[in-house]
Amino acid sequence: MKFTKNILAITVLSSLSISAFAADVTLYGKANLTVQSSDDGEGSYTEVKSNASRIGLKGTHALEDGLEVVYKAEFQVDLDGDSDDNITSRNQYIGLRGAFGEVLVGKNDTVLKQSQGKADLFSDLNGDIKSLFEGENRLSDTITYKSPKFSGIQLGVTYIAEDSVDGESGVSVSAVYGDAKLKKSDIYASLAVDSEVDGYDVIRATVQGKVADFTLGAMLQTQENIDGTEEMDGVMLSAKYTVNKMTYKGQFQAANYKDGDDQTGITVGVDYKLAKSTKLFAFYTNFDLDTQEDKEYLGVGVEYNF
Known part of the structure; x- marks a missing residue:
C-alpha cells in the first residue's frame, strides 16, 4: 500500500511537471541528507537523516489589468526512507498579485514564521529555532495578504480559518523591512505577532545585517499558551563569516x-x-534542558538545490 501511494504521488507530480513546462512553470527542489550521531536524551545512535528535502512546482500567469495568478505546490520527500508517508505536503496555494499586493489561499507558512528571514542559520537541522520556540507554523486553511512595499516596509497578515464547528481560528500579522537575503538592503528587520495560532500567542522581533565580513542576526521572542500558561521569554543570536568557499x-x-x-x-x-x-556541511548541536534530558547532535551532510 505504501509503495502504491508513493508511485501514485510521483506519477501525479510527473504529469503536473509536464504541463508545467508547457506553461513556463518552475520545477525546483532541494536534497539535504546528513549522516549523524544523535542523542535525544536516551543515548546516542547513528542515523541517516533527510532534512526537509523537497520538490515543487511554482509560477505565475499574467492576466489583464496588471493582475497575475501566483501558485505553488511543494512536497517534502524523506530521502532516508524512514517515514511511512515519504511524500507529504508543504506550502501549497494559489492567489492573485497586483498593485494592491498579494493574496494567497491554501496551506502556507504564517507571516510570523516567514518574518524570521534568514536569521536562523540552521533551519531544518536539529539546531532549528523551532526546537525551543513556538511560532514556526505551516498551516492549512489559510488566507495570507501582503501589501506592496512602502519605503522598504511590507505589511502582512495570515488568517487561519477554524475549518469546523469546534475549530479555532487564529491571526498572524507582521511588518518587515528590507531584503531577507541582504542583496537589496544591508539590513533586514521584522516585527510579528501571533494571536491564538496553534494554541499560542507569540511576539517576535528579528534583525539581521552585515558588519564588515560578518552577517549577524538576533531574535527576541515572548510567548504563552492561550490559556495563560507556559509564559516564556527567549533570545536567539547568530553569526556567520564567509571566506573563499568556506562559511563558518x-x-x-x-x-x-x-x-x-x-x-x-x-x-x-x-x-x-x-x-x-x-555544498558539503558539518554541524554540532547541544541542548541544555532543565526539566528534560540534554540532547546532542553531530553530523555531516550534503545539500543540492535545483
Whole structure:
C-alpha cells in the first residue's frame, strides 16, 4: 500500500511537471541528507537523516489589468526512507498579485514564521529555532495578504480559518523591512505577532545585517499558551563569516520560562561550497534542558538545490 501511494504521488507530480513546462512553470527542489550521531536524551545512535528535502512546482500567469495568478505546490520527500508517508505536503496555494499586493489561499507558512528571514542559520537541522520556540507554523486553511512595499516596509497578515464547528481560528500579522537575503538592503528587520495560532500567542522581533565580513542576526521572542500558561521569554543570536568557499556559522538560543524552566541551545557549523547548487556541511548541536534530558547532535551532510 505504501509503495502504491508513493508511485501514485510521483506519477501525479510527473504529469503536473509536464504541463508545467508547457506553461513556463518552475520545477525546483532541494536534497539535504546528513549522516549523524544523535542523542535525544536516551543515548546516542547513528542515523541517516533527510532534512526537509523537497520538490515543487511554482509560477505565475499574467492576466489583464496588471493582475497575475501566483501558485505553488511543494512536497517534502524523506530521502532516508524512514517515514511511512515519504511524500507529504508543504506550502501549497494559489492567489492573485497586483498593485494592491498579494493574496494567497491554501496551506502556507504564517507571516510570523516567514518574518524570521534568514536569521536562523540552521533551519531544518536539529539546531532549528523551532526546537525551543513556538511560532514556526505551516498551516492549512489559510488566507495570507501582503501589501506592496512602502519605503522598504511590507505589511502582512495570515488568517487561519477554524475549518469546523469546534475549530479555532487564529491571526498572524507582521511588518518587515528590507531584503531577507541582504542583496537589496544591508539590513533586514521584522516585527510579528501571533494571536491564538496553534494554541499560542507569540511576539517576535528579528534583525539581521552585515558588519564588515560578518552577517549577524538576533531574535527576541515572548510567548504563552492561550490559556495563560507556559509564559516564556527567549533570545536567539547568530553569526556567520564567509571566506573563499568556506562559511563558518554559530548560533545561540535561550528560552526562559516564568516557572523557572531554562533551556539553551548552541550550534556551530561549517559549509563548503562545491558549486552554486551544492555544498558539503558539518554541524554540532547541544541542548541544555532543565526539566528534560540534554540532547546532542553531530553530523555531516550534503545539500543540492535545483
